[in-house]
Amino acid sequence: xxxxxxxxxxxxxxxxxxxxxxxxxxxxxxxxxxxxxxxxxxxxxxxxxxxxxxxxxxxxxxxxxxxxxxxxxxxxxxxxxxxxxxxxxxxxxxxxxxxxxxxxxxxxxxxxxxxxxxxxxxxxxxxxxxxxxxxxxxxxxxxxxxxxxxxxxxxxxxxxxxxxxxxxxxxxxxxxxxxxxxxxxxxxxxxxxxxxxxxxxxxxxxxxxx
Amino acid sequence: xxxxxxxxxxxxxxxxxxxxxxxxxxxxxxxxxxxxxxxxxxxxxxxxxxxxxxxxxxxxxxxxxxxxxxxxxxxxxxxxxxxxxxxxxxxxxxxxxxxxxxxxxxxxxxxxxxxxxxxxxxxxxxxxxxxxxxxxxxxxxxxxxxxxxxxxxxxxxxxxxxxxxxxxxxxxxxxxxxxxxxxxxxxxxxxxxxxxxxxxxxxxxxxxxxxxxxxxxxxxxxxxxxxxxxxxxxxxxxxxxxxxxxxxxxxxxxxxxxxxxxxxxxxxxxxxxxxxxxxxxxxxxxxxxxxxxxxxxxxxxx
Ligand code: SF4
Ligand code: SF4
Ligand code: SF4
Numbered sequence: 001x002x003x004x005x006x007x008x009x010x011x012x013x014x015x016x017x018x019x020x021x022x023x024x025x026x027x028x029x030x031x032x033x034x035x036x037x038x039x040x041x042x043x044x045x046x047x048x049x050x051x052x053x054x055x056x057x058x059x060x061x062x063x064x065x066x067x068x069x070x071x072x073x074x075x076x077x078x079x080x081x082x083x084x085x086x087x088x089x090x091x092x093x094x095x096x097x098x099x100x101x102x103x104x105x106x107x108x109x110x111x112x113x114x115x116x117x118x119x120x121x122x123x124x125x126x127x128x129x130x131x132x133x134x135x136x137x138x139x140x141x142x143x144x145x146x147x148x149x150x151x152x153x154x155x156x157x158x159x160x161x162x163x164x165x166x167x168x169x170x171x172x173x174x175x176x177x178x179x180x181x182x183x184x185x186x187x188x189x190x191x192x193x194x195x196x197x198x199x200x201x202x203x204x205x206x207x208x209x210x
Numbered sequence: 211x212x213x214x215x216x217x218x219x220x221x222x223x224x225x226x227x228x229x230x231x232x233x234x235x236x237x238x239x240x241x242x243x244x245x246x247x248x249x250x251x252x253x254x255x256x257x258x259x260x261x262x263x264x265x266x267x268x269x270x271x272x273x274x275x276x277x278x279x280x281x282x283x284x285x286x287x288x289x290x291x292x293x294x295x296x297x298x299x300x301x302x303x304x305x306x307x308x309x310x311x312x313x314x315x316x317x318x319x320x321x322x323x324x325x326x327x328x329x330x331x332x333x334x335x336x337x338x339x340x341x342x343x344x345x346x347x348x349x350x351x352x353x354x355x356x357x358x359x360x361x362x363x364x365x366x367x368x369x370x371x372x373x374x375x376x377x378x379x380x381x382x383x384x385x386x387x388x389x390x391x392x393x394x395x396x397x398x399x400x401x402x403x404x405x406x407x408x409x410x411x412x413x414x415x416x417x418x419x420x421x422x423x424x425x426x427x428x429x430x431x432x433x434x435x436x437x438x439x440x441x442x443x444x445x446x447x448x449x450x451x452x453x454x455x456x457x458x459x460x461x462x463x464x465x466x467x468x469x470x471x472x473x474x475x476x477x478x479x480x481x482x483x484x485x486x487x488x489x490x491x492x493x494x495x496x497x498x499x500x501x502x503x504x505x506x507x508x509x510x511x512x
Binding site: 040041042045046047048049050051052053059062064073076077078079080081082097098099100101102103105106107108109110111113114115120121122173177191194195196197198199201202203204 | 507
């Protein structure tokens, strides 16, 4: 409970309303443009699956980005504290400090981090803090044609995101990892959030990684 | 329900051969150090040469090992950040200190071993054993705390790493001692005594290989019945693209065959077979590092 007169702490959160997502990848493209994300790496992407058998088929989408977790394992495991967390919850990477050991990438259960192939340090989505600090919505939120992406303060009961979370069944990805992710989903499909569904495995014919 | 993935963008595997090689070399170093200390404080005069071989190998390997780590960094010139910006929840930070202190204590130990100063050698040896074990054990923690990867995040990982380190360390010592026996020892009587020692070491290796296989077996059984990811990663190792490396090289070539050679009546008394057994073991443990590191990351996370 927040007492009267007490200054409330901002905790940003991100909500993706999949009832409104059409899988257009505009978010992924806008993120690339906004943040100069190089080729072959992504901070935001939309996984698409198709399920069922004709004529009963449907597509499900999973737009992904860093969950800016409340209990981020990437931060705990970073040996030089290059990964740090702002008071508003955004998990940041100090690019002057990052040594590129990639341990955070190996630890994150969501595979949202990447090495910048040109600058050679690790980057990820930081909820466009540079825009948020100027009170502008993150790029992918602003361009989403279905208004499926909502960004806001989850500690403020009057914000749109808080109201949506309060009035809808929501879920997060891999809650069992105890990282307390702060990207919420409405209408998330079981099969699209399961990495193993539809995955063919690696056989000797695929060559695997070796 | 039929599910087809239409579009997905997995990222590249972050940790690769360099990290596996690093784990391998620290393991070799820790294993040969521990055996060397046991030989040094074991008392008997004929153990002493073993102590010396291990004392030389351990620090050399441990100076090579972190080079792999530094090469693997995206910003190798920033490696000094590890010493000034510490994060005490990260196993790598502990590693920074272990990787600094352990080779130093190992060098001091080696110096006293070669000076023939038994008392100081034992003293630094005994200090060094926990350091060596921690230096290798922490690499197990690096993987164990990578909670997103089903193959890694098990409490078994540090112990498994320590046991396989012992296996590879002993194998390396057998190899080095056999070379010394064949090419550098002239006196036949001394040669025979030395050979008995190496055969003893072979039995020791056999025992620890059994422990290693037992632990791997435990890990596999539990993984098979835990999460979906765990099940898939085991499938990858048993019938998927890592089965040659895992079943073929790690378990069969690096485990079963050396066990057979070490305990079989016909082969256990022959140095030549022991050398083959130890080479196979060394290859098997390297394969284990590769499988753990790379297969562990081959399961998609989204
Ligand atoms: S999603 Fe991954 S990278 Fe992002 S804060 Fe959580 S653990 Fe860290
Ligand atoms: S919030 Fe910004 S950085 Fe994150 S996915 Fe959207 S556009 Fe990219
Ligand atoms: S831009 Fe919006 S509607 Fe399009 S894929 Fe991204 S989240 Fe979905």
